[in-house]
Amino acid sequence: MHIPVLLVESTEFLLGNGGRLYVDCTLGLGGHTKRILEKNSRAYVIGIDRDESAIELAKENLKEFEGRFSIYKANFKDLDIVLREEGVEKVDGFLFDLGVSMYQLKSERGFSFQIDAPLDMRMDREQKLTAYKVVNEYPERELARILWEYGEEKLSRKIARAIVQRRKEKPIETTKELAQLVASVFPPRLRHGRIHPATRTFQAIRIEVNKELENLESALEKTVKHLNPKGRLVVISFHSLEDRIVKNFFRRHAEKFLLLTKKPVTPSEEEIRMNPAARSAKLRAGERR
Ligand SMILES: C[S@@+](CC[C@H](N)C(=O)[O-])C[C@H]1O[C@@H](n2cnc3c(N)ncnc32)[C@H](O)[C@@H]1O
Numbered sequence: 001m002h003i004p005v006l007l008v009e010s011t012e013f014l015l016g017n018g019g020r021l022y023v024d025c026t027l028g029l030g031g032h033t034k035r036i037l038e039k040n041s042r043a044y045v046i047g048i049d050r051d052e053s054a055i056e057l058a059k060e061n062l063k064e065f066e067g068r069f070s071i072y073k074a075n076f077k078d079l080d081i082v083l084r085e086e087g088v089e090k091v092d093g094f095l096f097d098l099g100v101s102m103y104q105l106k107s108e109r110g111f112s113f114q115i116d117a118p119l120d121m122r123m124d125r126e127q128k129l130t131a132y133k134v135v136n137e138y139p140e141r142e143l144a145r146i147l148w149e150y151g152e153e154k155l156s157r158k159i160a161r162a163i164v165q166r167r168k169e170k171p172i173e174t175t176k177e178l179a180q181l182v183a184s185v186f187p188p189r190l191r192h193g194r195i196h197p198a199t200r201t202f203q204a205i206r207i208e209v210n211k212e213l214e215n216l217e218s219a220l221e222k223t224v225k226h227l228n229p230k231g232r233l234v235v236i237s238f239h240s241l242e243d244r245i246v247k248n249f250f251r252r253h254a255e256k257f258l259l260l261t262k263k264p265v266t267p268s269e270e271e272i273r274m275n276p277a278a279r280s281a282k283l284r285a286g287e288r289r
Contacts (some may be wrong), residue, residue: 001057002101004031005278009265010095010234011035013285016260017230019092020044023083025076025219028101030058036095037065045069046086048076050124054103075124077215080222093232094223098216098242100206102277111206113179113198119172121209131205135178136171140164150213150241151204158185159201175202203239213241220249224256227288233257234285243282250286257286 024033027047072082105112110120121131140160147156179198186197237243264282272279
């Protein structure tokens with residue numbers, strides 16, 4: 001349901017300091033956590049995810065390691081609160097494997113235009129803001145800004161205008177409706193390329209709904225205080241905006257982190273062939289001084 005990305009590389013960076021206590025900030029289905037527990041028989045993992053149903057699957061996948069992990073349904077931006085609840089001040093490593101899992105993309109929760117579903121896109125289904133609200137209630141200028149910034153969408157204004165025009169007639173309810181509307185804004189020659197014209201719009205709305213960039217910024221800042229000396233911070237990102245945040249974070253904290261990746265580590269051709277979803281992954285890692 002989800003093939004863990006850069007699994008070997010990320011866990012090598014994380015475990016390279018011979019520590020014991022690690023936090024998997026994006027537990028998902030538990031793929032990375034499983035490898036941490038397999039590779040280091042003394043390791044204990046605190047797993048965090050904001051998606052209740054992913055957590056249920058992770059528990060199932062990690063059954064054999066019962067007693068060596070705890071799981072929290074939380075936003076990783078609250079990792080300090082999770083650590084306090086766990087009674088822990090410092091850990092030996094944090095792992096972030098950002099974005100959505102294949103399990104979420106394939107669900108009927110509106111993450112993908114390939115599956116017709118209500119516009120939702122919430123990782124945490126207790127949250128109030130949904131894709132439906134963004135699409136049907138945000139002012140045109142705000143929509144355009146989101147598409148431009150988070151989707152790097154050149155036709156942001158035109159798409160925002162088309163959305164606002166359409167919703168005056170009736171609300172835009174489903175992924176299919178939105179994808180078709182976005183596609184109709186593109187000139188016919190660009191409608192049938194390798195990448196669907198709605199890809200960037202969907203990415204942008206998902207980032208907005210889940211406040212992905214803000215959460216990443218504040219979570220990274222919080223790791224500084226909670227890492228033991230030689231503690232590792234490993235981040236796998238999937239688009240340029242996330243990667244920029246990670247790169248700038250390490251730059252800003254150069255006195256506190258030794259950079260272990262001068263250039264980001266990317267998946268091998270072999271991995272991309274086996275798992276095309278890995279193709280845009282970039283891994284950066286640092287060690288707390
Ligand atoms: C790419 S998946 C992780 C997959 C996991 N490494 C595995 O191998 O199974 C990303 C996960 O991070 C979760 N996530 C994303 N942003 C989050 C946040 N701010 N707080 C907590 N979990 C988050 C998503 O719900 C998703 O399950």
